[in-house]
């Protein structure tokens with residue numbers, strides 16, 4: 308086996324990626340995981356932001372199925388789905404379609420624009436300056452992701468709940484999440500799945516095809532609304548998934564992926580200590 312294939316195998320194992328999945332088996336396994344976590348911890352709720360993207364559509368439906376299963380076992384578990392737009396969201400219709408599909412016990416609508424803008428204004432009043440408008444916008448993007456984390460943990464605190472995250476192997480590989488923003492959670496039910504496998508599970512759950520096939524976007528930068536992840540990453544999800552499932556990828560994709568994986572190692576670890 309050549310060096311490239313060995314390195315791919317090591318990373319695949321590190322991220323718990325599988326070459327292929329049986330979607331219904333993964334649904335059952337991951338619903339059981341969420342249900343058992345509720346029962347074992349004695350917590351009473353699951354909490355998750357629903358964006359209108361495929362990851363939160365799938366994780367949200369798994370969460371609703373899990374609390375229903377826990378209730379069948381005598382728990383009073385409830386799922387709190389949260390809409391967390393930054394002002395008006397361009398793909399709000401998709402978010403509403405996701406909510407209809409998920410059928411959560413509760414929906415909370417929280418606008419993260421006022422707290423995000425207020426924090427940025429306070430930082431600037433406090434003396435923080437930026438290189439340019441693009442850097443300021445990028446930093447504000449991560450503030451939005453972290454305000455969503457704050458909002459979800461507030462609900463978890465009030466309802467004795469656990470925060471669900473949507474990190475999967477493709478985002479983990481590329482460190483494509485905000486550290487302590489959407490990267491922060493108590494339970495990560497999509498761990499190990501490629502983007503394509505998340506879509507396979509969405510299809511097995513009968514999620515609307517338009518959401519299953521939707522173009523992924525972090526949608527954090529106001530100056531680049533709905534920016535496709537693949538443009539930001541400089542590599543396609545098809546190439547990322549191929550890398551994760553042990554297939555050969557182009558030299559350029561291999562270099563981009565392995566360099567990004569190494570550069571973002573700190574995002575997949577606990578804080579460094581002396």
Ligand SMILES: Nc1ncnc2c1ncn2[C@@H]1O[C@H](COP(=O)(O)OP(=O)(O)OC[C@H]2O[C@@H]([n+]3cccc(C(=O)O)c3)[C@H](O)[C@@H]2O)[C@@H](O)[C@H]1O
Pocket residue numbers: 449452478482483484485486487488489524525526527536539573
């Ligand atoms: N070597 C190192 N060792 C330990 N810590 C290190 C470090 N280098 C930076 N850091 C720390 O990490 C910080 C950078 O990480 P972070 O704050 O996350 O910021 P960063 O990785 O620069 O930005 C987050 C990226 O994730 C994308 N994202 C975010 C949220 C959701 C999604 C999505 O797919 O929906 C995507 C977003 O578009 C952006 O490209 C630095 O400011 C520093 O505090």
Ligand SMILES: Nc1ncnc2c1ncn2[C@@H]1O[C@H](COP(=O)(O)OP(=O)(O)OP(=O)(O)O)[C@@H](O)[C@H]1O
Pocket residue numbers: 355356357358359360361362363364389390391392393396455473489521522523524525526
């Ligand atoms: N506007 C939003 N409202 C509620 N939650 C959000 C919003 N934006 C992001 N989130 C939360 O942050 C998570 C990370 O965003 P991310 O874009 O990776 O996932 P997604 O939108 O579900 O799917 P995709 O990656 O395909 O766009 C989401 O899964 C969701 O839980």
Ligand SMILES: [Mg+2]
Pocket residue numbers: 358360523524525526
């Ligand atoms: Mg998204």
